[in-house]
Amino acid sequence: MSFEREWAVLKERAAMRLYGAGNTSASGAVPDLKTNNAGKSGAATALETRIQPDTQKAGVVADEATAAAVSGFGGWATATGLKDVQEEWGRQVKGVQTRLAGDKAALRRTKGNFLFTDRATAWGLRHQ
Numbered sequence: 001m002s003f004e005r006e007w008a009v010l011k012e013r014a015a016m017r018l019y020g021a022g023n024t025s026a027s028g029a030v031p032d033l034k035t036n037n038a039g040k041s042g043a044a045t046a047l048e049t050r051i052q053p054d055t056q057k058a059g060v061v062a063d064e065a066t067a068a069a070v071s072g073f074g075g076w077a078t079a080t081g082l083k084d085v086q087e088e089w090g091r092q093v094k095g096v097q098t099r100l101a102g103d104k105a106a107l108r109r110t111k112g113n114f115l116f117t118d119r120a121t122a123w124g125l126r127h128q
């Protein structure tokens with residue numbers, strides 16, 4: 001078999017695998033790249049409905065308790081220190097919320113990214 005013919009066959013096999021037409025690799029092994037769309041969707045939903053709201057609630061509870069302590073130590077240096085702690089706590093809670101929102105968005109984008117990448121690669125192999 002000529003190099004050109006062998007290359008064409010290999011490209012076609014790769015394209016078929018990317019489109020889901022094949023269940024095994026060229027060596028006969030089961031492909032090792034898998035994605036669990038239901039799991040990613042469930043994780044994104046958990047972030048949205050439980051983890052983010054619970055994180056926000058926990059942040060507020062700690063913030064309220066610190067505010068009460070600041071008030072109780074009014075006029076003392078301790079109140080100033082607690083106020084600094086409270087401000088840093090607020091920044092940290094906001095940072096965690098931002099990170100959770102990013103993770104949620106990434107989980108929701110992943111399915112489309114896998115599909116787009118697979119199809120783009122298959123198209124590239126067919127049109128070389």
